[in-house]
Amino acid sequence: MARNGWKAxxxxxxxxxxxxxxxxDMPIMDGRTMLRELRxxxxxxxVLMMSxxxxxxxxxxxxxxxxxxxxxxxxxxxxxxxxxxxxFAK
Numbered sequence: 001m002a003r004n005g006w007k008a009x010x011x012x013x014x015x016x017x018x019x020x021x022x023x024x025d026m027p028i029m030d031g032r033t034m035l036r037e038l039r040x041x042x043x044x045x046x047v048l049m050m051s052x053x054x055x056x057x058x059x060x061x062x063x064x065x066x067x068x069x070x071x072x073x074x075x076x077x078x079x080x081x082x083x084x085x086x087x088f089a090k
Contacts, residue, residue, distance in 0.1 A: 005029030009037055017045050019088035021080075023073075024051035032062065039066045046087045050075060 002008035006029045008020065020038075024031040035047055049062050050071040059070045068087045071080060 003027070005031060005034030005037075008034055009041070012038065012043050012045070013041075017043075019046040019048070019084070021048050021050065021084065022067075024049060024053070032065075035062065035065055035067055048083065048087060 002011050004027045005022075008022070009029070011017065012020075022031040022034060026034070029037070031049055031051070035049065038045075038047065046068045047066065048069045048071065049067045050073050051058075052073050054072055062070055069083055071083075
């Protein structure tokens with residue numbers, strides 16, 4: 001668990017990470033920037049994004065930039081668990 005995008009990038013470089021659940025609204029480095037940096041650095045782990053905003057265009061762009069899914073906050077727990085099992089199990 002990381003408190004911001006920068007720490008998540010550092011953790012990804014220090015240990016194997018099976019997948020990430022990333023908040024778009026993090027301090028220091030937001031989720032979108034963190035996703036771009038992960039992909040630029042060559043990390044291919046699955047990433048699920050979440051945010052308070054329901055902008056469909058932003059959701060589509062995140063998927064094109066390498067996210068595997070998107071949830072509105074607060075996510076429905078059962079839906080989040082099911083998606084995490086499916087996406088992170090690969």
